[in-house]
Amino acid sequence: MSEVNHWRRVVLWWLLASAVMTPIVVFVLGPGLPPGNGTVESSGQVVDNTVLLAVSTPVALAVIVYFVYAIVAFREPKPETVVDGPPIRGHAQIQMWWLIVTTGIVLFLAGYGTVRLLADGSGGGQGPNPIAAPAGASHALQVQVIAQQWKFTYRWPGYGGVETPTLELPTNETVQFNVTSLDVIHSFWAYQLGVKADANPGINNIAYVTTKGPLTFNVRCAELCGVWHGYMFDTGRVVPKSEWARWIVRQRILYAPATKLLAPYAKQYFPMPTRRGG
Amino acid sequence: MTSIALPAEHQPVWRRLLGFNLLTGIILAIVGGLIGYWIGGLIHAPSLDYYSSEAGQNDISVLLGYLFGVFGFLIGLGFANYPIRRMLGHPPSLAEHESEGEGLGRYFRLCTDHKVVALQYLVGIGVFFFIAGVNAMLIRTELLQPNVHVFGANQYLTLVGMHGAMMMGIMTSGILGPFANWAVPLMIGTRRMAYPRIESFTFWLLMAAGVVLITTIFFGGFQTGWTGYQPLGDQGTAGYDAYIGFFALVGVSMCLLGFNLLATIITMRAPGMTWTRLPIFVWSVFATSILMMLAAPMLIAALLMGAFDRTVQTAFYVASNGGSSYLFQNLFWVFGHPEVYVVALPGFGIVLELFPVFARKPLWGYRLAVAGLLGVTLLSFFVWQHHLFVSGINADLRPFYMLSTEIISLPTGFIFICAMGTLWRGRIRFTVPMLFCLAWAFNFLWGGISGVFLSDVPSDVTTHGSFFVMAHFHYTIMGGLVFTFFAAIYYWGPKMTGYKFNETLAKVHFWSMFIAFNATFAPLFALGFLGMPRRVVTYPSNLQGLNDWVSVSAFVLGISMLVFLYNVVWSQLIRRERAEANPWHSKSAEFQLPTPVPVYDFERIPVFDDDPYPYGVEPTGEPALAGGGA
Numbered sequence: 001m002s003e004v005n006h007w008r009r010v011v012l013w014w015l016l017a018s019a020v021m022t023p024i025v026v027f028v029l030g031p032g033l034p035p036g037n038g039t040v041e042s043s044g045q046v047v048d049n050t051v052l053l054a055v056s057t058p059v060a061l062a063v064i065v066y067f068v069y070a071i072v073a074f075r076e077p078k079p080e081t082v083v084d085g086p087p088i089r090g091h092a093q094i095q096m097w098w099l100i101v102t103t104g105i106v107l108f109l110a111g112y113g114t115v116r117l118l119a120d121g122s123g124g125g126q127g128p129n130p131i132a133a134p135a136g137a138s139h140a141l142q143v144q145v146i147a148q149q150w151k152f153t154y155r156w157p158g159y160g161g162v163e164t165p166t167l168e169l170p171t172n173e174t175v176q177f178n179v180t181s182l183d184v185i186h187s188f189w190a191y192q193l194g195v196k197a198d199a200n201p202g203i204n205n206i207a208y209v210t211t212k213g214p215l216t217f218n219v220r221c222a223e224l225c226g227v228w229h230g231y232m233f234d235t236g237r238v239v240p241k242s243e244w245a246r247w248i249v250r251q252r253i254l255y256a257p258a259t260k261l262l263a264p265y266a267k268q269y270f271p272m273p274t275r276r277g278g
Numbered sequence: 279m280t281s282i283a284l285p286a287e288h289q290p291v292w293r294r295l296l297g298f299n300l301l302t303g304i305i306l307a308i309v310g311g312l313i314g315y316w317i318g319g320l321i322h323a324p325s326l327d328y329y330s331s332e333a334g335q336n337d338i339s340v341l342l343g344y345l346f347g348v349f350g351f352l353i354g355l356g357f358a359n360y361p362i363r364r365m366l367g368h369p370p371s372l373a374e375h376e377s378e379g380e381g382l383g384r385y386f387r388l389c390t391d392h393k394v395v396a397l398q399y400l401v402g403i404g405v406f407f408f409i410a411g412v413n414a415m416l417i418r419t420e421l422l423q424p425n426v427h428v429f430g431a432n433q434y435l436t437l438v439g440m441h442g443a444m445m446m447g448i449m450t451s452g453i454l455g456p457f458a459n460w461a462v463p464l465m466i467g468t469r470r471m472a473y474p475r476i477e478s479f480t481f482w483l484l485m486a487a488g489v490v491l492i493t494t495i496f497f498g499g500f501q502t503g504w505t506g507y508q509p510l511g512d513q514g515t516a517g518y519d520a521y522i523g524f525f526a527l528v529g530v531s532m533c534l535l536g537f538n539l540l541a542t543i544i545t546m547r548a549p550g551m552t553w554t555r556l557p558i559f560v561w562s563v564f565a566t567s568i569l570m571m572l573a574a575p576m577l578i579a580a581l582l583m584g585a586f587d588r589t590v591q592t593a594f595y596v597a598s599n600g601g602s603s604y605l606f607q608n609l610f611w612v613f614g615h616p617e618v619y620v621v622a623l624p625g626f627g628i629v630l631e632l633f634p635v636f637a638r639k640p641l642w643g644y645r646l647a648v649a650g651l652l653g654v655t656l657l658s659f660f661v662w663q664h665h666l667f668v669s670g671i672n673a674d675l676r677p678f679y680m681l682s683t684e685i686i687s688l689p690t691g692f693i694f695i696c697a698m699g700t701l702w703r704g705r706i707r708f709t710v711p712m713l714f715c716l717a718w719a720f721n722f723l724w725g726g727i728s729g730v731f732l733s734d735v736p737s738d739v740t741t742h743g744s745f746f747v748m749a750h751f752h753y754t755i756m757g758g759l760v761f762t763f764f765a766a767i768y769y770w771g772p773k774m775t776g777y778k779f780n781e782t783l784a785k786v787h788f789w790s791m792f793i794a795f796n797a798t799f800a801p802l803f804a805l806g807f808l809g810m811p812r813r814v815v816t817y818p819s820n821l822q823g824l825n826d827w828v829s830v831s832a833f834v835l836g837i838s839m840l841v842f843l844y845n846v847v848w849s850q851l852i853r854r855e856r857a858e859a860n861p862w863h864s865k866s867a868e869f870q871l872p873t874p875v876p877v878y879d880f881e882r883i884p885v886f887d888d889d890p891y892p893y894g895v896e897p898t899g900e901p902a903l904a905g906g907g908a
Contacts, residue, residue, distance in 0.1 A: 006703070034807045035740050048736040056727045063694060063723050067716065070701040074637070075708070082863045085639040085704040087894035095646050095695065102691045110681040113734040117676065122736035127670035179670075184510040185603050187668065187743055191809040196739045198669040200604065201509065202597030205670030218818075222743035222811045224503045226510055227431045230815035270598040 006073065014065045018058040025057045026050060035194045038217065038238070040134065040210035041123035042194030048116050055109065125179060125188075125197025125205040128267070134210050136174030143167070144265070145179040147186035147199035150228040152219055156248065161265040163258065164251045167219065167236035170244035171211050179205040180268045187223035190236065192216070198223055204267040211238045298356030300386040307486070310350025315343035335497060335516035337588045344523035348486045355482055356388040360475060373474065376877055388482070390474030393875055396460030397774060398481050400767075403452050406488045408839070410444035413437045415836045418829040424819045434815045436499030436517065440491060443504040443521060445755070447528040448488055450617065451535060452759060453624035454570070455481065457766045458539055458563040460774055464868035464875065465557045467548025467884045472541035480535040487527035494520035503813055505614070508595035508606035512587050519588065522581045529578040529613075532620070536570030539563055550886035557866060557890040558647050562627020565651040566620050569658060573616035580609035604671045611662035619658040621755050623651060625722075625762035626693045629715045632769060633700040635864045636712035640891035642699030643692070650692030657686040667738045676735050683733035687726060694719070709862065710784040714765035717792045721757025725750060728803060746806025752799045764791075764842070772857035775850055776874035783845040790838035797831035865892055 030050040035042045076083070116122060121132040130137075144155035146163070155163045167190075169175055179188045181199035188207075189196045192215055197207040214237070221232035239247065252259075263269060295301055318339030352358070356374070364370065375389040384394050416437050420428050429437065459477060463470060471477045494500055498515035506525070511518045543556070543564050556564075583594040584606065593599030595606050634641045641647060661683045667676055697719060706712070728750040731737045741747060764787075772778050801824050808824075810817050817825065849855065860869040867884065868875070 034809070041739075045736050045740055048734065049731065049740075052731055052734055052737060056730055060723055060727050063698070063719070066698050067701075067719055070698070070704075071706065071716070074701055074704050074706050076638075076705040079707055083638065083705055084894035085637060087640050087892075088642060088699070088702065089640050090643040090646065090699065094699070095643055098691065098695045099688070102688055106684045106687060109730060109734065110677075110684045113680050113684075113736060114677040117680070117735045122739050124735060124739040125668040125670045126673035129673065131674045184513065185507055185607075185669075189743070189809075189811065191740075194739060196668045196742055198666075200597070200670065202602070203604070203670055207668075218809060220809070220811050220814075224435070224501070224505075224507065224510070224813045226501050226513065227435065229435070229501075229813060230431060230817075 006069075009073075010066055010069050013069060014058075014062050017061045017065055021061060022054060022057045026054045029053065035191050037212075038192040038215045039123075039194055039212055041120060041208070042192065043212075044116065044120065044122055045194050048113070048122070051112065052109070055105065059105065120210070121208050123194040123196065123207055123209055125207045128204045128206065130206045130208070134174055134208050136210065137176065137208055140174040140176035140208065141170070142176050142178065143169075145177050145188045145197075145199065146182060146269075147179070147188060147221070147225075148182040149184065149226050150221070150232040152186075152188060152221070152232070152234065155262075155265065156251075157265045159248050160252055161259060161262065162248075162252045162255050163262060164255065166234060168244055168247050169211055169236070169238045170241040171213055171238055173241070174208060174210045177207045177209070178267065179207065182269055184225050185223050186221045186225045186232070189220050189222035191218045191220065193238075196222060202268050202270055214238055214240060294383060298354060298359060298387060299383065300355065303351045303354030303482075306350035306354035307347045308350070310353075311343045311347030313350075314346030315339045317346070318342035337516055337519050337585075338590075340497065340516045340519040341523060341585055341589060344490050344519070348483070348490070348523075348527065351486050352479070352482060357475070357479060357482075373470075374478075388475070388478045390470070390478060391877060392459050392463050392471050392474065392477060393774065393877075393879075395477050395481055396456045398478075399451065399455035399459060399484075400771075400774070402481065402485050402488075403448055403455055406444050406448040407452070408843070409488075409492070410441050410449070411836060411839055413441035413444070415833065417441060418832040420815060421817070421825050422829050424817050424822050424825075426815055429815075431815045432499055432501065435501045435503070435813065436494065438813050439500050439503050439506075439521065440494065441504075443491055443506075443524060444488065446504050446617065446621075447491070447525055448484060449759065449763075450528070450532060450570075450620055451480070451484060452621075452763050453628065453766060454535055454539065454563060454566060455484070456774075457628075457770055458559075458566075458624070461770060461868055462539060462542060462560055462563055463546070464871065464879060465560050465866065465890075466543065466546060466551050467867065467880065467886065468542065468546040469879045469883075470546075471538055472546055473538045476534050476538050480531045480538070483527055483531040483534075487524045487531065490520055490527060491524035492520075494518075494524075505610060506581075506584070506606075507603070507610070508584055508587070509597070509601075509603055511584055511606075512595060519585070522585050522588075526578050526581045526585075529574040529581070532570045533574040533578075536567035536574070539567040540571060543567070548883050548886060552886075554644070555886055555889050557631060558641055558644065558651075559624075559627040559631035561648050562623050562630070562651050565655040566623045566627075568655050569616040569620045569623070572659070573613045573620070576609055576613035577617075580606055580613065583609075604666075604669070607666055607669065608662075608671070611665045612659075615662040615665065616658045618751065618755065619654055621759045622722075623654060625718060625758040626651060626654075628762040628766050628769075629697055629718050630693065630700070631866070632711055632715050632765060633697055634891045634893060635769075635862055635866070636707045636709055636715075637701050637704030638707070638893050639700055639702075639704040640889070640893050640895075641696065642702065643696040644889070644891075646692045647696040650689040650696065653689030653692070654686060657682060657689065661686055664733055664738075667735050668742055680733055680735055684730070687729070690726060694723075709768075710779075710781065710788055711765040711769035711862075713785075713788045713792075714761050714768065717788070718758060718761045718765070721753050721761060721795070724800075725754030725757055728753065741806055743811055744806035745802045745810045745812060748812055749799050749802035749806060752802070756795065756799070761791075761795075764788075769862065770868075772861060773868065773873055773875070776857055777850050777854045778857045778861075780845050780849045783841060783848070787838055787841045787845060790841060791835065794831050794835035794838055798828055798835050801828050801831075866890060 033049040037043045118132045120134040179197040181201045186199040197205045376391045494517040497517040500518040500521045586592040593601040663679045664683045859873045
């Protein structure tokens with residue numbers, strides 16, 4: 001059997017497999033990819049994940065089809081004898097084309113990821129000086145996420161500095177999370193919002209999200225933060241604007257006695273580490 | 279050089295136990311540990327008792343106890359003898375306990391024979407691999423139910439931390455320790471390593487480190503996972519001191535292991551063994567050694583600073599006092615990302631070394647493969663902040679780290695194309711080592727593809743810190759390192775021990791491990807996508823079905839390891855069958871030597887005059903080196 005024949009077969013099998021699998025992956029798996037379409041940022045991540053999956057599928061299939069073909073076609077027909085194969089030591093053109101193609105894919109992925117990231121920050125924590133923000137960032141609703149062992153609380157500088165134990169957000173609003181920690185490193189992960197930002201003591205880590213419709217979302221700590229890390233979760237809601245306005249007023253009244261005792265609002269806090277937890 | 283009048287076997291048992299050996303080492307370790315603990319108690323004055331823990335633990339005592347205990351252990355094993363003898367004016371000795379006559383005793387002391395150290399490594403690492411594996415079983419037992427039901431949260435996190443630290447600390451040397459120490463001198467045609475005492479030192483230090491880590495359970499465990507992030511570690515009980523002691527010792531061991539292998543490969547090659555004739559496995563060891571030598575000191579530094587924070591109240595990582603929690607993350611991952619390539623590169627080397635043997639073809643694209651190994655080595659120092667994409671550090675550098683991380687898939691791609699090219703029109707023989715190497719290709723492919731999602735910042739926002747990451751690195755590390763580790767055991771093991779493995783059991787082991795491995799870790803991608811963070815003892819009840827599937831698969835994976843263990847006990851200890859000198863018809867230099875390999879390896883130093891893969895060039899069956907000579 002000639003070399004050309006093997007080549008043609010591998011390529012045909014690969015084309016066939018890619019033609020079948022790529023649409024399946026993109027159109028069947030794609031819509032179910034995390035973190036859902038709850039917010040502008042999370043929808044962006046779904047698109048991003050779909051693109052990555054669409055690019056990865058033919059690449060993975062190329063390797064798998066090749067290996068399966070090689071295992072079937074190049075197996076030793078008579079294992080009881082030891083016969084050497086042809087001494088092929090390389091092929092300059094194949095190596096060059098492999099380098100060109102893989103470089104192309106890699107540069108495309110990195111470029112695409114960068115463009116997507118710089119568009120709106122993609123819901124990730126960006127530190128105190130964000131480099132990418134969604135359109136409405138300049139008048140975003142400010143929420144401070146304060147992580148401590150083992151609870152997230154939320155402070156509202158625009159609403160008298162009240163600190164609430166739960167998180168509710170208005171619909172169709174750009175929100176700026178200012179994530180900080182009182183003790184160790186935590187990570188604020190609001191799954192359905194598509195937001196993840198580490199909470200570091202003494203650091204203001206900013207992440208943006210633009211809400212869409214009403215939504216219930218889970219908040220979990222995504223960075224190991226001590227014994228009860230597994231229990232550091234709660235549930236938040238995105239509610240219509242009028243409902244949210246009533247909610248925040250209620251919270252201000254409810255927690256007014258506590259608000260008076262709180263430290264003044266700051267970008268970050270430096271509590272003394274006088275006690276060991278753990 | 280020890281010259282014993284009477285051969286060791288003829289001495290009574292009690293006499294053979296006296297001297298510098300493991301028993302003395304353990305006794306002196308306990309004595310040293312107690313002395314260190316006592317001294318630490320003296321240092322720990324009340325004024326320093328600033329926020330000593332409620333448990334009444336004294337970190338200075340614990341750390342000094344470990345330090346002195348390790349000193350005692352090493353002195354007991356005989357590591358102080360040579361420097362002291364040299365200081366007293368004795369002549370230098372080149373070898374210790376290398377003669378055949380010393381029998382099994384060689385394995386329980388400082389021995390400078392690289393083949394003995396390799397077997398010591400294999401067994402010692404195997405023990406810790408087994409312990410860490412049991413930890414994994416216990417973790418999966420706890421995760422059978424969404425809520426705490428077997429272990430408490432603290433025990434669970436300690437299990438997670440011990441599993442991770444042991445696998446990442448000790449299995450890091452899993453291929454370089456046993457197989458590089460054994461095969462590199464034989465492949466490059468030297469009778470010894472450049473620093474034979476250091477070679478032995480790295481092994482015993484690693485074992486001491488493993489024991490130090492296990493002692494964490496007496497001090498309340500540690501809650502930080504293998505990454506040991508600060509300032510969480512600063513809060514921890516003295517169990518975290520065990521973590522510091524463990525990883526710092528591992529760091530020293532790794533650094534010296536890499537240094538020794540580098541020196542050996544650079545300076546000890548036989549005549550004719552030019553750089554372009556080095557077997558690709560030796561190249562991968564070379565690349566890995568560079569990483570080990572340069573990355574490990576970062577870890578030691580980061581941990582020392584942590585130890586100072588805990589003992590003498592410095593504030594490297596304490597934000598309130600001017601420190602930074604980012605500092606630890608940065609230092610740790612400057613070590614930690616090269617570290618994961620330390621784990622991956624030897625696997626690449628083994629796959630590329632074994633494919634030519636079992637496809638009966640020369641390695642395809644030798645220079646490209648070398649470029650791949652060295653490219654990964656270089657790039658791996660420039661990607662570490664992809665672990666910190668959402669941490670808020672250097673947000674404007676994220677596009678750079680995204681690019682550098684994705685570029686590292688280019689040299690990794692070289693390895694794949696070379697492996698694929700080697701199979702092209704080969705005559706593939708499906709031996710057990712070959713099966714493990716083919717499984718590597720499958721596993722590492724998924725590891726690589728999932729890595730694309732983690733390197734892309736928008737996608738990483740969801741997957742970071744989730745089970746997706748866990749699936750990813752188990753596919754690369756377990757699928758990459760552990761599968762090639764077993765390939766190496768089945769390939770070189772009979773040559774190292776002199777006895778065959780039972781092939782049926784080996785095949786049962788392979789298939790059960792391969793299937794159970796994929797059944798265990800593939801669903802973790804889904805769990806991560808569904809929002810399950812790492813290292814949690816609880817999870818939403820709707821994820822229980824997937825988690826139970828994973829747990830059961832993990833138990834099957836554990837059973838497949840028991841099959842291997844049974845095979846080892848049966849075919850290496852009970853029903854021993856002599857292995858042939860060259861069961862694989864390999865043309866590699868080490869297989870041209872008799873089995874078992876003689877103490878002095880070669881009668882004469884060989885001279886190499888060809889590349890290491892002369893398949894299809896010379897008549898089959900005629901060895902590249904006749905009788906170990908030139």
